[in-house]
Structure formats: structure tokens, C-alpha cells
Amino acid sequence: AAGVIQSPRHLIKEKRETATLKCYPIPRHDTVYWYQQGPGQDPQFLISFYEKMQSDKGSIPDRFSAQQFSDYHSELNMSSLELGDSALYFCASSSSGTSSGFQETQYFGPGTRLLVL
Amino acid sequence: GENVEQHPSTLSVQEGDSAVIKCTYSDSASNYFPWYKQELGKGPQLIIDIRSNVGEKKDQRIAVTLNKTAKHFSLHITETQPEDSAVYFCAPRGGSSASKIIFGSGTRLSIRP
Numbered sequence: 705a706a707g708v709i710q711s712p713r714h715l716i717k718e719k720r721e722t723a724t725l726k727c728y729p730i731p732r733h734d735t736v737y738w739y740q741q742g743p744g745q746d747p748q749f750l751i752s753f754y755e756k757m758q759s760d761k762g763s764i765p766d767r768f769s770a771q772q773f774s775d776y777h778s779e780l781n782m783s784s785l786e787l788g789d790s791a792l793y794f795c796a797s798s799s800s801g802t803s804s805g806f807q808e809t810q811y812f813g814p815g816t817r818l819l820v821l
Numbered sequence: 822g823e824n825v826e827q828h829p830s831t832l833s834v835q836e837g838d839s840a841v842i843k844c845t846y847s848d849s850a851s852n853y854f855p856w857y858k859q860e861l862g863k864g865p866q867l868i869i870d871i872r873s874n875v876g877e878k879k880d881q882r883i884a885v886t887l888n889k890t891a892k893h894f895s896l897h898i899t900e901t902q903p904e905d906s907a908v909y910f911c912a913p914r915g916g917s918s919a920s921k922i923i924f925g926s927g928t929r930l931s932i933r934p
Binding site for chain 1: 853855857862863864865866867870910912920921922923924925926927
């Protein structure tokens with residue numbers, strides 16, 4: 705079965721540079737979530753999109769922005785990178801409206817490992 | 822919002838023995854109870870889930886039990902194997918609208934050979 709695809713898998717940037725992370729959800733999934741996981745920490749929710757509209761916002765810095773496109777893929781744009789942005793960035797996707805009032809399962813991608821030097 | 826606690830935070834068991842991880846949550850509206858397994862450097866992978874209209878679910882060596890009254894659910898792994906070593910997260914959620922996962926601190930499971 706197709707899974708969530710993230711690119712690139714690894715990224716090295718200098719401080720103050722910009723980075724763009726891409727996420728391709730499972731086919732027919734309309735909701736995308738972004739999570740950040742620092743070294744030795746739990747994943748922290750950043751932002752989510754449903755049908756190309758922002759649906760929820762977590763601890764995402766103002767330097768970051770994201771969007772979901774018409775083909776449902778999503779991009780996380782990170783500017784003025786700081787050393788503390790070094791982390792694993794996960795994208796997850798889910799479908800909506802098929803479980804009769806229950807939450808839908810979120811499926812995670814393999815992540816993008818960002819290293820800021 | 823949901824307050825999630827997992828116990829224990831670390832667990833070491835002999836290969837072949839069973840492991841049990843408990844997740845306690847606060848939101849009585851929670852109706853979906855998944856468990857994720859995360860290996861080092863990889864994304865969390867769903868290993869089993871249960872919805873609130875069911876009390877127990879089993880998939881080979883893995884089972885999940887739910888106690889809605891007490892607001893906790895548990896992951897049971899039997900006949901543990903070295904590849905079961907990982908961090909396990911519970912991620913209870915509720916409502917009918919898609920919502921973010923608030924991860925707890927996770928449980929680091931180590932299987933001793």
C-alpha cells in the first residue's frame with residue numbers, strides 16, 4: 705500500500721538560510737499534519753491542513769509557514785533557520801468522514817532530518 | 822485539552838516475555854485509541870488501534886484493551902522479540918473532526934536477549 709512520502713529525507717542548511725520540506729499524503733487522504741521532533745523529545749504538532757485550508761495550528765514559529773496544494777501535497781517553508789530548528793520533521797496524513805464520528809487514523813511519513821549548522 | 826500519561830517510561834523485558842504499557846487520558850470525549858511504534862530515526866508507525874465501541878482488540882502478538890470508565894487503555898505485547906525494541910506512544914483522540922496528536926512522553930521498550 706502507498707505510504708506518506710516526504711522529501712528530502714536529509715537536509716543540511718546554514719543558520720539564517722531557508723528550507724522547504726515536502727509531503728505527499730497517501731492517495732485520497734485530504735488532511736495533512738506536520739510534526740517536529742527534536743533530539744530525544746516527543747513529536748510536537750506544528751500545523752495541519754484540511755482540503756487546502758489550515759485546520760489547526762500548534763507551536764509553529766512565525767518564521768515557518770506551510771500550505772496544502774490542490775493535489776493535497778503540502779510544503780513546510782522555514783526561513784531564518786536557527787540551530788534549534790535541527791530536528792526530524794514528520795508529515796502525517798488522514799482521510800476524513802469515513803469512520804462514522806470516530807477519529808481517522810493518522811499515517812506518518814519517514815520524516816525529513818534537518819541539520820542547521 | 823487532552824492530558825496523556827504513559828507508564829512506565831522505560832521497560833526492559835527478557836526476550837519471550839510479555840510487556841504491558843498503560844496509557845491514561847483525561848478527555849472523556851476521546852473515542853479513538855491508537856498505539857504507535859517509533860524506531861530510532863524513523864517515523865511513528867501505527868501498530869494497533871481501537872475505537873470506543875470495542876473493549877479489546879488483538880492482532881497476533883499485540884493486543885489493546887480499553888477501560889473507558891477508568892480512562893485508560895493498555896498495549897500488550899506477548900512473546901517479545903528483539904525487533905520489538907522501540908519507543909511506543911499512545912495517542913488518544915476524540916470528536917468527529919480530524920485533530921492533531923498530542924504525544925505523551927512515550928515508553929522506551931528494550932528487549933534483553
